[in-house]
Amino acid sequence: MVRISWVIGGPQGSGVDTSANLFGDAIAKAGYYIFGNREYYSNIKGKHSYFTLTISDVPTASISDDIDILSTFEAETIFQHFRQLKGVLLYDKNIEGAKLSNMMFMEHEVRHNISQVLSSHGLEESISGVLSYLKNNGITVIPIDFDSTLTKIMNEVNQSSTVVGKAKNVIAVAASYGLLGLDKKFLIAAVSSIFKKEEYRKINSLAVDYGMAQVQPKHDLKALPMNGSRLRVDGNYMSALGKIFGGLRMQTYYPITPASDESEFIESHQMLDLENEKEELKKAGAVVLQMEDEIAAVNTAIAAALTGARTATATSGPGFSLMCEGIGWAGMNEVPIVITYYMRGGPSTGLPTRSAQTDLKFALNAGHGEFPKIVIASGDHTEVFRDAFWALNLAEKYQTPVIHLIEKTLANSYTTIDEGPFNYNALRISRGKIVKASESYRRFELSDDGISPRAFLGSGPGKIIHEGDEHNEYGHIAEEVNIRFNMYEKRMKKLETAAKEMSERDCINTYGNMDSDTVIVTWGSSKLPVIDALEMLKADGIDIGVIQIRVFSPFPKSAISRLLANKQTIIAVESNYTAQAGQIITENTGIMPTHCILKWNGRMITREEIYKSIRRIKSGASKRIALNGGV
Amino acid sequence: MAESELILSDWCPGCGDFGILRAEESLLKELGTPLQNTVVVTGIGCSGKIGQFMNSPLSTVHTLHGRALAFATGIKVANPKLEVIVNMGDGDGLGIGAGHFVNAGRRNLDLAVILHDNGVYGLTKGQAAPTLKLNEKVKSMPRPNINGEVNPIMLALASGFTFVARAYSYDVNGTKEMIKAAIQHKGTAFVDVLQACPTYNDINTKEWYEKRIYKMTDIDPVVKDPSEVHQKIANAVLKAGEWEDKIPLGIFYKNETISNYGDRLSANIPNYMSYPPAEQQIERNGIPSTLIEKLVAPRRILME
Secondary structure, eight states: OEEEEEEEEEEEESSSHHHHHHHHHHHTTTTTTTEEEEESSSSEEEEEEEEEEEEESSSSOOOOEEEEEEEEHHHHHHHGGGGGGGEEEEEEGGGGTBGGOOOOOOOHHHHHHHHHHHHHHOOOOOHHHHHHHHHHHTTHHHHHHHHHHHHHHHHTTOOHHHHHHHHHHHHHHHHHHHTTTOOOOHHHHHHHOOOSSSHHHHHHHHHHHHHHHOOOOOEEEEEOOSSSEEEEHHHHHHHHHHHTTTTEEEEEEETTTHHHHHHHHHHHHHEEEEEEOOOGGGGEEEEEOOOHHHHHHHHHHHHHHHHTEEEEEEEHHHHHHHHHHHHHHHHHTTTEEEEEEEEEEOOOTOOEHHHHHHHOHHHHHHHOOEEEEOOOOOOOOHHHEEEEHHHHHHHHHHHHHEEEEHHHHHOEEEEEHHHHHHOOOOOOOOOEEEEETTOOHHHOOOOSSSSOOOEESSSSSOOOEOOOOOOOOOBBBOOHHHHHHHHHHHHHHHHHHHHSOOOOHHHEEEEEOOOEEEEEEEGGGHHHHHHHHHHHHHTOOOOOEEEEEOEEEEEOOOOOOOOOOOOOOOEESSSSSSSHHHHHHHHHHHHHHSEEEEEEESSSSOHHHHHHHHHHHHTTOOSEEEEOOOO | GGGGGOOOOOOTTTOHEEEEHHHHHHHHHOOOOOOOEEEEEOOOOOOGGGGGTTSSEEEEEOOOOOOOHHHHHHHHHOOOTTTEEEEEEEHIIIIIHHHHHHHHHTTTTTTEEEEEEOOOTTTSSEEEEEEEEEOOOOTTTTSOOSSSOOOHHHHHHHTTOSSEEEEEEOOOOHHHHHHHHHHSSSSSSEEEEEEOTTTTTTSSSSHHHHEEEOOOOOOOOEESSGGGGGHHHHHHHHHHHHOOOEEEEEEEEEEEESSHHHHHHOOOOOTTTTGGGGOOOOTTTTOOOOEEEEHHHBBBOOOO
């Protein structure tokens, strides 16, 4: 199996993302699967950002602790990452003199840690010191002459340094690419896909030539045949696409990381093509409203849903905190509304650009009072799409808020997926019980399954009353005991109806050897390193099972109880401090995880972290393992 | 109408809300908009119950404290064919909901916004609301008001409302005319309806108001050309400053030369008004109607 870990880094705003896209695109064109995780500070220009990319010959969705190729033209990236290097460093030969003390954007604590490593080895606190460290550890260091390469290109194309200077990233990419042994044509094709202007294509193609010429291949990758087409996707895109395909026609939002990209994508593509015989109805617009705050965002979306439009909002923790009252109103008024909840590190502003799974219990308990809420969590990019689509169906079928949990890790990472299994055309829309408001219409009519026929505002001559106070079947305020008793029960019953109608396949994924007496329970993007670690463990003779929970409310009680019955070792793997999913399992089934592997530092869990932790658990070392890897 | 549907109001005797209720129900009959396309959106407080007390076959949405404008925005944007009337209290709309009030002005969506302005939080027993003056003490307040007051007319002008007027709720006909003009206005229209709270506001009583109110005849509030905006707003602000001895009623400002939100959305979505979000067909026999190939194609990995 091929698994190469590549990292490119640089100051925020210097083109790190474009470089990573270019590199990833070239690798994908060569027939390899990629998974790229993006790490960045809450900052626009200057602070350290980087991209970790896994190259694999099989579908992959995890990152490594180790770096096979580190590519950069600036010093801070080298200081930040040299301890992870196992393979090759590509660097700008003109920065050898750069001193650790001059890294103006570096946090004091980071500087202190690096300083300690270098001084404990008796090395100078500079790039030269780092280079000695690397050489002593058998790491190959390859200086790249960025400046004279750029000058050469400048002379050839007769352009200013401002225009040509941007090709610096491409030189770094090309040098990395040259190490892989792949044909140049894939990178040239990637340059053509990304740069549309002939002038830039020319400059960057030269950068590819000169960049690749400065290295010798270290790997021996051959182009792989692709059976069927592949897509390169990120989480924000997949959520937006799932919603659009699912018939979303209005989305509201207030700017927040890492959720806004989704709304901006929808707005950019708001004129949609529709299947319709009538020429004038072949195009229609989805409205995206940027509201004054998340309180307005959620309530505007809820109100829009009363007219029959499928609506949603997307936010992150701080925004969701503000939305709770509105979600309660939607619960009380039985409004279909989807809240796409991109989790990031909290509490408060917390780690605005880093990932977390700390809001599962918050989502489950959002809002005062008791009302049915459906909470689903996606574990990979394809699930993000399917769940975004599904959430709109669930909301309308059960006429209640649906919270779709996605983490920053999934939002901002990108990967390649096979289009065949993605097969979105098999999905179906179901809108639940819909009627026109007749003169005797009762919005909250009691029914066996708890679901009342829903009429859209303006749909008929009948009065439609929505009411946040407790109300009777018409919607009139009512505090009489029997009405309260029955209305409360009616609302709650919808969750039981949903539980009956959801299949086990909808709620749970299993992987690995489910006959093993050891099983991992995980959710969201934490499943990604777990799945890739299974192979590594299997090679050591550890063959265990994995349960990924995808629906937390209604909780798949009987399925989880059955799958966990008689297991000796149950390991919760989550990106939080308190093993929230583990607690929810216990609350619902009485079964407690025996161990947990937890990470709350905001960085994605790596496959080695899982591998090593399971080994430790197997050797009886620890009940609770706290991970702290990453930069 | 079934008997179980008929609801009698539970406001205090003499409440100013009655006048607004009577004004709205009678003008809606006169306007000719089909009632099934009319939606009354309210906030929380005594004023918020107005929808519950309407017996006409229109639809009502009783929302959250301060959030009526956010809800109204969602309804109107998703279905611009609906007539949306917002009722909110001064605590509701200018206290907890002040952010939405200001931002509604920026959008200029075609909404009528009716402020039930009585200076107190009636339903929580008479605390000071945003329009109660500094140092005033109405009867259930333990101490005089240590917060200054908001001038709703000036705030509406500053926020960009394109129709700004004031009425007095015991003058039902006058209130009706103002609300009617607000509904007919193209853009976000605001009517500050002065009203007494006979239970908790023992300062701004019926007698107190009736000594002071008068109908404005000395300004021409209508902007006919964008070049007049500054002067017309300045005139309106001067009138809005009157309070102690005489309180003007009528239209302070009206400007239909500014694009409304529907126009702005239509600039991006040419068939927005004729085929709005609420009416779009999204599936047929469960098969999604939206074609996404155009969005998928750029993500396909190709060797060109």
